[in-house]
Amino acid sequence: MIDLRLLREDPDRVRASQRARGEDVALVDSLLSADERRRSSGVRFDELRAEQKALGKLIPKATGDEKAELLKKAGTLAADVKAADAERDAAAAETQELLGRLSNLVHPDVPVGGEEDFVTLETHGTTRDFGAEGFEPKDHLELGQILGAIDVERGAKVSGSRFYFLTGVGALLELALVNAAIARATAAGFTPMLTPALVRPQSMAGTGFLGQAAQDVYHLEKDDLYLVGTSEVALAAYHMDEIIDADRLPLRYAGFSPCFRREAGSHGKDTRGIFRVHQFDKVEMFSYVTPEESQEEHQRLLEWEKQWLTALELPFRVIDVASGDLGSSAARKYDCEAWIPTQGKYRELTSTSDCTEYQSRRLQIRVRDGKRVRPLATLNGTLCAVPRTIVAILENHQQADGSVRIPEVLRPYLGGRELLEPVSK
Structure with missing residues (x-):
């Protein structure tokens, strides 16, 4: 597979390679989209997980209504973390599947054709x-x-x-x-x-x-x-x-x-x-x-x-x-x-x-x-x-x-x- 960083930095080169091979050029854009979802969902998961950890430190110190409110929030946050984790894994799996279908980049000196x-x-x-x-x-x-x-x-x-x-x-x-x-x-x-x-x-x-x-x-x-x-x-x-x-x-x-x-x-x-x-x-x-x-x-x-x-x-x-x-x-x-x-x-x-x-x-x-x-x-x-x-x-x-x-x-x-x-x- 190719380097995802290269794909993000120079997608036109990857499109040109696919075109020269006579293969699916649209695959490049699908992969870029999946990679963007993978990265953004990863950031979202990290943010929610950090919030969850911070909340976990507050709960033992709280009492009464405050503690009940924090526990309720913790339950909601746990569901959000689980959903973000699933979204991140799905985006990562889709990215790897699409990346696996992409052929190697053709050397620029290779003659184009069949x-x-x-x-x-x-x-x-x-x-x-x-x-x-x-x-x-x-x-x-x-x-x-x-x-x-x-x-x-x-x-x-x-x-x-x-x-x-x-x-x-x-x-x-x-x-x-x-x-x-x-x-x-x-x-x-x-x-x-x-x-x-x-x-x-x-x-x-x-x-x-x-x-x-x-x-x-x-x-x-x-x-x-x-x-x-x-x-x-x-x-x-x-x-x-x-x-x-x-x-x-x-x-x-x-x-x-x-x-x-x-x-x-x-x-x-x-x-x-x-x-x-x-x-x-x-x-x-x-x-x-x-x-x-x-x-x-x-x-x-x-x-x-x-x-x-x-x-x-x-x-x-x-x-x-x-x-x-x-x-x-x-x-x-x-x-x-x-x-x-x-x-x-x-x-x-x-x-x-x-x-x-x-x-x-x-x-x-x-x-x-x-x-x-x-x-x-x-x-x-x-x-x-x-x-x-x-x-x-x-x-x-x-x-x-x-x-x-x-x-x-x-x-x-x-x-x-x-x-x-x-x-x-």
């Missing part, structure tokens, strides 16, 4: 000309079947659409990717973490995934637990309700977990293969820094993602995601999109978001700097979303005979193997 209004910042690598090489590229599913690496038919039989098995070299390729990604993150100073895939409602809500993203989340009603769509949730909630000393920052974690997404609203999109699925594994970077450091840390996370994709020898571009395509927690987000030859376009492989103080305020995570205690900043960045990375590797590194060249960075994790060989035609 999904297609991003700005391309960089392009890396060279896309292959398969025609010049004398063959038509196969898509990742056909390659996965030739290699004995992907089985979506049995995935659908066992679990339904958008599920799959990674088999043989497919399973080995995932393990190689995960181990290589964790090794790189560890070398960069991240603490490796294996995180829970089930979290409590306060963890999911605190990271901002029960707002606009709620329809994409799996909920286990009997246990009131949520399946995470990213280990960002567990990593953000790891220090929930804690105060962290400034000399411990930055804190950087690299979490590995299974991820679950309902893919609501994606009917008919990417139904072939394993690009858009309900369950996948992912290595996620997560940082806790001071608010003053968040923009520099955002650039560092992006740089680590770029280095990883470059090591995988994938052509990719970096985009500055438009305001209307940001998650509610993100003030700014960069995506790295890899070239997918059979689709003839770039597709998202990794992303990194600067969530500023939005999540830490919701999760009550603060930093102590001397005598000052205040919210800190949180950031996240995908290092390796496994299925999509496999898609990009298979398609970009395929050979005419259906084999796939393994990027050098992964070879030590595959026993030195240089090629994935076909097992069937």
